[in-house]
Amino acid sequence: MLRLTNLRKSYGNIVAVDGISLEVRRGEVFGLLGPNGAGKSTTIGMSVGLITPDSGTVEIEGAGAPTTDRVRGHIGIAPQALAIYDDLSGTENLSLFGRLYGLGGRELKDRVHRVLDLVGLLPRSSDRAGGYSGGMKRRLNLAAALIHEPPLLLLDEPTAGVDPQSRNNILDTVRDLAKAGKTIIYTTHYMEEAQKLCDRVGIIDKGKLLCVGTVDELVMAHGGKSIVRIERAEKHERFETDAPVREISRVLAGADAGDPVTGVHIDRPNLESVFLGMTGRSLRD
Amino acid sequence: MGSLAGIRAMWAIAWTDVRLLLRDRAAAFFTFVFPIIFAIFFGLVFGGDAKKGKIEIAVAQLDQGSLATEFVSSLKQMDGFNVTSVASEADGEKAVREGKASACIIIPGGFEKGLDSIFANGKGPEVPVLVDPSKAADTGLLQGRLMEQSFAMMAKSITQPERMKKQLQQARDMIAKSKDIDLSRKLMFGTLFQNIETFTNDANKPGEDGKPAFSDNALSGFSPMQFEMKDIRKQRIGPTNAYEVSLPQGIVWGLMGCVTAFVSTLARDRQRGTLVRLRSAPVSRWQIVGGKAMAGFVSCMLVQWLLIGIFAMFFGVRVPNPPMLIVATVFSACAFVGVMMFLAVIGRSGEGSAGFGRSVILIMALIGGGTLPVFFMPAFMKPVSMASPFKWSVDAIEGATWRGYDSQQMFLPLAVLAGVAIGGFVLGSMMFRRAMRE
Missing domain, CATH: 3.30.160 (Double Stranded RNA Binding Domain)
Structure with a gap:
């Protein structure tokens, strides 16, 4: 579904991503793990076309590089920083993001309703996001990535700083999406989440991909x-x-x-x- | 994304930004409410509404006859009008052009003669009235009162037997001299005029009730004077209303509110991560920038026309040339969108951008006539003010209102505003593009 080939990106003398090659298969949940500053966000940025790599290629299966509008329409992203407007309601936030993907009218209304229901925000849909709890904001952030029903989802620490109930809802939602056949790249610092959710995991550090495999394979090979x-x-x-x-x-x-x-x-x-x-x-x- | 979908996406971004502005109470207050308070306050300080009261009318009496003098003095006694004499037609025209009078009545040489030969010619003297077309209501009121005064004059003329006899004699002399009228008809008219003279003498004798025979209604459908209304294009050289000065200042503060509200939006989007979402959507950088610019433009237009509407409706500010004012406001809005785009990409943080933008904009507004109108500034400040787009915005708006600029005079402020708009937008977009490359 997503193929990264020998990706490289530097900021001045700092090498953020150093020759990463990776293939994420269609329909799998892939965990991308790494300490702070390992290069995860830069890799994700290059994967969605937000950051131009110095060298290497990114390819979305059957679509091409995410540099064109059409290909970006295949990707949904829930950034680590909450990418929602506090002064807009849940419905207004999702309607805006839906319109950016060319949705409108009845279809947009239905999608907004469905996605809010999926993340459990329907009862608070007309409240301003600024009044939501941290967990609700995270769920809205996730909902915004789903509004255009993309086949590929990039979820950057979607459970950071949320209460157990919201975390549970988010994990359930991710599982449901995986069952529905979505391809998900999931970054997290919570190892147990990755262990529970991910079909395969890649560990990245200092811009290099150190290992890739199923959790069992990795534990067997590198767990000691x-x-x-x-x-x-x-x-x-x-x-x-x-x-x-x-x-x-x-x-x-x-x-x-x-x-x-x-x-x-x-x-x-x-x-x-x-x-x-x-x-x-x-x-x- | 197709062009229509692109425009929809831009509009979605723009509408979101406008909505965010309206929901930010402090920003909305300083953008939409404070400028109105400011303009009203300064309007009061500058002298309030000087226009209320009598309608100013000039009269140029070019016939020094007693009837003309009597007519002028009757005009001066009209209720609701302040009629002042001017020496010549040119002076009267100048008074109208400069907005000092709503109209100028010219009592032409030969006015009295014309009035005397009313029966001979079948019509009274021609009285030109030079009017300011922007004061249609004043002119309409004046026209009605002039007709009234002319009938009163006519009635007075007829009720003076000597004057009536003089008029009839003039008519009889004219018929007697005419070569086109045969003798039998001349005799017939002679008898007729003799009878009229006898009738006039009798009619002017009071009846049993003590009232004269002629009533005001007796001459309905007849106009004893021909009032010829001539439009004089007003050459405004000064405001006639203090609010006309304070309105552009209010607009400056409104535009300032818009700019400061929007300069921080790009940086804030970057900070809170919404820019990542905007950029990961299938919309181009140009569409994101365009959406932001559209929001700024809509807000700038909204604040300008809100102020214009309020001051035109409730404070007597006149809009003599609406198309020109539309052009002025559009160019002003574009210029400040340009300024906004440039300032928005300078700061990295929302607070940084807003703080820097506010400082720059405040200085621009101060030197550009935001608090003290440029024409009140000391001489050394006037060239300095030209560096501020606010100066040109005020100039364009004043030009389209009380200064009454023609298109040639409007060219310079509009050209400067267009330059600011293009320069700001191009520079801002380039810097935004560079910032986005990371």
Whole structure:
């Protein structure tokens, strides 16, 4: 659906994106993960034609580069910064964005109604967005990306700073969209979200794509060993292993009656350990 | 996106920006309400409405006869008119052109003779009246009163037996000298005029009720004087109403409100992320800029015509040349859209743009006649004021109202405003384009 080939973008001496090549398949939810300043937003900007790459190409399957109006009509974006007008109501915001995509009349009205319903904002549709909670604003931001029913959605941290209820609504909406066959590129800092939602994940840092695969593949390849913690009355034990169950059985079989095992814990590798393993633990600003 | 869809998208952006302006109470107040208060306040300070009261009429008495003098003095006693004598027709015409009088009545040489030969000629003397076409109501009122005065004059003339006899004698002399009338008819007219003279003498004797035989209705359908209305194009060299001066100033403040409200919109769009959404939509950069410009233009036109409408309706500001005023307001709006476009792309943040824009615009307004009209400014300030588009906007609006500019005089302010519009728009668009490239 979306093919990025050897994309490069620099701002002066700073290389924001350094030769990223990536293919997002039709109908999949692709998670793009990376620490702050990794190059995610620049990659997304180039993917929707907002930023011109220094080199490399972006291609939307069957449409071409997103430099023309027609191709941009295939993409819906929910930027990280809330791209809505506080002084307009939910309906007015969506009507404006719909008109920019050539919608009008009955069709626009129906779409606005449907999308507001989808994100759970129908009861507050005529209130000004400025009076919405953070979560409602995020949902409206997502709704604005859906108004023209694009086949490709770019959702840049759509759950940043929202309450659990709104997050749940957004995640459900993304799942529904995925079921409806939309292709979604999803950036987030919440690893559990990516783990739950994404068919495949790519980790990006310092402008380079470090790895791509399903969550299981990445965990398998880059997650490291499981950590087993054995708790005893007098002495605790902690070790890394590829076969935690076997190791625990061995420990329990040879346990000393004078110092019995009081607890066993297994910390399996997950996407977060993959992420930290790939990008390091140093703070990013 | 097709051209029609593009225009729709531009209009959607424009309408959104106008709506956002109207919903921002502070911005809406300073754009639409404050200029009205400002113009009314300064109108009062400059002298309020000096026009209310009597209608100014000039009269040039070129016949010094007693009837002419009597007619002029009767004119001077008319209610609702302030009739002042001028020495000549040229002076009277000047008074009308300069707006000092709504009309000038010319009592021509031979006025009395014309009145005396009313029966011989079948019509009274011709009395030219030079009128200001923009004062149709005043002229209409004057016309009615002149007819009334002329009948009163005629009645007076007839009720004076000696004058009547003189008029009849003139008619009899004219018939006697005529070669086209045969002798039998001359005798017949002679008898007729003799009878009329006898009738006049008898008719002027009071009846049993003590009233004269002639009543005002006796001569209906007859005009004893021929009032010939001549339009004199007013050459306005000064405002006749203080609000005519304060209106363009109010407009300056309205335009200022529009510019300061809109300069921050692009930067604010960039800040809050809505620009990303606008740019990711299938609309070109030109359409986004065009939409913003359209919003500015609509607001500038709205504020200008709101002020013009209010001041024309309630404060006696005249609009003698509406098409010229439309042109002036359109050029002013375009110029300030240009200024707006340029200032909007300079600042990176909404507050930065608004702050910088406000400062620049305030200075422009001050030197351009926003608070003190340019013609009140000291001599050294007048060349400085030319650097401000506000000066040219005020000039164009004054030219289309009380200055009464012709198209040649309007050319300079309109050309400067067009230059500002084009320059601002081109520079602003180029800078916007560069900023968008990132």
